[in-house]
Amino acid sequence: MAGDPTNAALWTDADVYVGPLTAVNPATVDDPFPSEWDLVGLLDGDDGFTESRDEDVDDKYAWGGILVRTSRAHFKLTKSFTALEDNETTRSLLWPGSTDSQIIVPRPAQVKMAFEVREDDKIKRLITAQYAEVTVDGDVTENETDLATAKFIATIFPTSGKVLFIRQFTAGA
Numbered sequence: 759m760a761g762d763p764t765n766a767a768l769w770t771d772a773d774v775y776v777g778p779l780t781a782v783n784p785a786t787v788d789d790p791f792p793s794e795w796d797l798v799g800l801l802d803g804d805d806g807f808t809e810s811r812d813e814d815v816d817d818k819y820a821w822g823g824i825l826v827r828t829s830r831a832h833f834k835l836t837k838s839f840t841a842l843e844d845n846e847t848t849r850s851l852l853w854p855g856s857t858d859s860q861i862i863v864p865r866p867a868q869v870k871m872a873f874e875v876r877e878d879d880k881i882k883r884l885i886t887a888q889y890a891e892v893t894v895d896g897d898v899t900e901n902e903t904d905l906a907t908a909k910f911i912a913t914i915f916p917t918s919g920k921v922l923f924i925r926q927f928t929a930g931a
Contacts, residue, residue: 799843
């Protein structure tokens with residue numbers, strides 16, 4: 759029902775999970791993520807999750823300037839988040855393929871990802887239906903007055919059926 763304040767959400771907590779392509783999804787929103795999924799850790803709540811869509815849109819006009827059709831191609835969806843922790847999971851996203859002792863030129867790995875937001879008893883999860891490739895979005899800065907952060911952007915790849923995410927949610931989410 760429209761005009762219902764209980765339909766508005768102020769997500770007070772969130773997590774990002776990363777897993778291998780073989781990771782099993784939780785069966786329902788009430789089930790925890792299996793052990794093969796890793797948490798990114800503390801996230802910047804002010805930055806939140808930013809979802810961006812990009813596609814080529816081309817309007818087709820007839821003589822006289824009448825809009826007849828619109829073609830759409832090359833759809834791309836990205837989701838960004840800012841990690842506040844330096845841990846094994848964030849390092850694997852920041853420097854994929856590197857080891858504890860050697861940093862190599864990064865080439866994003868294909869991973870499964872899940873974005874979860876929570877408010878009281880409301881939960882909403884978006885789990886990649888196929889996979890994502892994660893890269894650094896901007897600069898990584900370390901200094902004496904600010905938290906060291908890494909902003910990541912995940913490019914979401916759809917299935918052949920054009921499914922981007924599996925959505926799990928509780929009532930009202």
